[in-house]
Amino acid sequence: MNEKVTIAIEKREKAAGNKGKKLRTMGYVPGAINRKGLESVSVKIKNDELMKNVLKYGKNYLFTLDLEGQESYDVLIKEMQHSPIKRELLNVVFQQVSVTEKIKFNLNLKIVGKEALEFRKLHVVQQMEKILVSGLPQDIPDFIEIDVKDLNLDDKICVGDLKFPEGIETEFEADKIVLVINESRSDDTITEELEE
The missing domain is CATH 2.170.120.20 (Ribosomal protein L25, C-terminal domain)
Known part of the structure; x- marks a missing residue:
């Protein structure tokens, strides 16, 4: 069994326009947690924290996301979208999974x-x-x-x-x-x- 790695996330209001750009300027990446049969959760995550863990453990690692100490989610990274030229991370999509289900x-x-x-x-x-x-x-x-x-x-x-x-x-x-x-x-x- 892999060691448990927890990454802090924060709630994000769903919004169109350049909100994502503002978040990225502040060092965050907009993200979403897809949940089976439930509505997805909009979150933001510190870019350097996410990248540090992805580089250390890999993209397929089972991470635990801690939402402001209130909720936690066991997730895999489903998708990381980058800008075509600068390769800047634009957003990340997580998939909530169960540790007991294949x-x-x-x-x-x-x-x-x-x-x-x-x-x-x-x-x-x-x-x-x-x-x-x-x-x-x-x-x-x-x-x-x-x-x-x-x-x-x-x-x-x-x-x-x-x-x-x-x-x-x-x-x-x-x-x-x-x-x-x-x-x-x-x-x-x-x-x-x-x-x-």
């Missing part, structure tokens, strides 16, 4: 060791970027890591080869291909093939 979640697949393959003129052809898993919210990792440095030409990794943490499972068939190792082709080779 949820489904799309996990990123993180490939490590690509440099070792490139050195041998090989490259990874990824068939899946994410994988749908289910488990208790507190058991869900930030990503599933796949180490490819020792793979050879035509080797493949299937869903059954992935190492899932205890309590995390997927509905995908074990023989579904995640990635294949191919030869790196130079631009000249590709051009020649296109000309043929």
Whole structure:
């Protein structure tokens, strides 16, 4: 079980216009807590506090939000919206979850060791970027890591080869291909093939 991490939040009045911009100027991020079968709760959260915890624990971590000492919510971050150019955090959406109910979640697949393959003129052809898993919210990792440095030409990794943490499972068939190792082709080779 992960350690409990509590982040302070404050109530926010729902408002249109440039209220969000004012909040961001004051160091806050506008946010909302989605709740199953209930109305969402509008909140504001200190930007540096949120980012510090996301960087330390990851986006898929189970956080507890403390609303001014009156209420608390066990949540996962559902969405973080950034401005396109400056990448400024515009708002955050949390999803309230139960620590006793399994949820489904799309996990990123993180490939490590690509440099070792490139050195041998090989490259990874990824068939899946994410994988749908289910488990208790507190058991869900930030990503599933796949180490490819020792793979050879035509080797493949299937869903059954992935190492899932205890309590995390997927509905995908074990023989579904995640990635294949191919030869790196130079631009000249590709051009020649296109000309043929």
